[in-house]
Amino acid sequence: GGPHCKARCEVYPRTKDVKRFKVPDDKVPWKVxxxxxxxxxxxxxxxxxxxYYADPDICSGKGEITKWNEIDGKVSRVSFEGKYEVVEGLPLNPVGRTGLKHRGCLGRWGPNHAADPIVTRWKRTDDDQIVKGEDGKPVMQFVSVQRRDNGEWAIPGGMVDPGDLVSATIKQEFGEEALxxxxMSEDDKKEMHIMIEEFLSNGDQVYEGYVDDPRNTDNAWMETTAYHFHDHxxxxxxxxxLHAGDDAMAVQWMDCNSAINLYASHKSFLQEAAKRIDASW
Ligand code: RP5
Ligand code: MG
Ligand code: MG
Incomplete structure (x- = not known):
């Protein structure tokens, strides 16, 4: 991963006055x-x-974690970024300093694994013509949700529960946040499951790794696997x-281009998705 920016935001998310220690760009890497x-x-x-989603508070001696960089029961403490260091008993953010120690609002020490469904279609006019961008390429739209925690637009992703497959989280989070x-009534749910199984099964993995998430700390961080599903x-x-639910307060088809402004590092996942289908950017 590259340097993180959102993980150095001044005020920690969901707080008013928890401020990070200021880390200049060149001081992000631990080796500096x-x-x-x-x-x-x-x-x-x-x-x-x-x-249920949180580790014990190992700092106050309320428990122990020994399986760093390993599968620990049903919990994966393995990072997609390679082996992370553990210093004075605490895992170190693989990208570098964030200006805050311990876990913030993240449950796990070390990697907190999520999954992101990128669902796209071509933008079309009322008479069904595919809309082209300034670069002459077709405009891609994706299902975007507005996060309840900070109002930013994002991919409708969520945390992978212990023991769950990424493919299951992808379907579940899309169902909860975008539908x-x-x-839903039991009947509608059945119908939805059929559609989701059909369309959200064979995606293209466009990203796997660290997320520049504002909740990250020096000892806890987000990682994700993003799958792209394009409806040609x-x-x-x-x-x-589309109907927003759970931790999403709105949902819409959003045009994708280089000016888009999204939560965490979601923009870079969309850029990769756009590249793979030669969409406008
Ligand atoms: C991001 O947080 C991931 O890319 C994913 O979209 C999301 C998961 O967290 P919640 O939406 O459950 O808060 O880092
Ligand atoms: Mg969710
Ligand atoms: Mg979510």
């Missing part, structure tokens, strides 16, 4: 000496209270009735 570096430690009360499956003729995704 930064003797003044003295970041505060922060973990939310929610995470400390021990919800509001959590509030526009006949399959057209059946989806």
């Amino acid at each position: 000496p930064f003797p003044e570096y003295s970041p505060p430690s922060f973990t939310t009360e929610t995470v400390l209270s021990g919800p 509001n499956s959590l509030e 003729d526009g006949t399959k995704v057209g059946q989806f009735n």
Whole structure:
């Protein structure tokens, strides 16, 4: 991965006054000496209270983690970025300093694994003509959700639960956030599952690795696997009735181009998806 920017945002997400220690661009890599570096430690009360998705608070001696860089029961502590270092008992962010120690609002020490469904179609006019961008290439649209935590537009991704396959998380999160499956009748849910199985099964993996997520810390960070599902003729995704749900407050088909502004490093995943199908960017 490259240098992270969102992971150095001044105020930590979902807080008013938790501020990161300022890390200049050149001081991000751990190998660059930064003797003044003295970041505060922060973990939310929610995470400390021990919800199902969280690790024990190993700092206060409330438990131990020994399987760093390994599969630990059903939890993968393996990073897509290679072997991470563990210093004074805590895993180190593979990209570098973030200005904050401990977990923030992330449940896991080390990698927190997510999955992202990139669902796209060609933009079409009312009379069904594919719209071209300034570069003469067809314009790609993707199913974008507005995150409830900070109002930013994003891919409708979510955390991979322990023991789950990425392919299952992809389908589940798309259902919950873009189709509001959590509030569907049993009949509608059945119908949705059939469509999801059909369209969200054979995607193209466009990314696997570190995410420049604003929730990242020096000891906890997001990683994801992003799959691209493109509906070439526009006949399959057209059946989806987009309806925001769960941690999404809105959903829409969003045009993709280099000016797009998205959550975390989602823009770079879309750029890769656009490249693979030779879409306008
Ligand atoms: C991002 O956070 C991932 O790329 C994924 O989209 C998302 C998962 O977290 P939640 O949406 O569950 O908060 O880093
Ligand atoms: Mg979700
Ligand atoms: Mg989500």
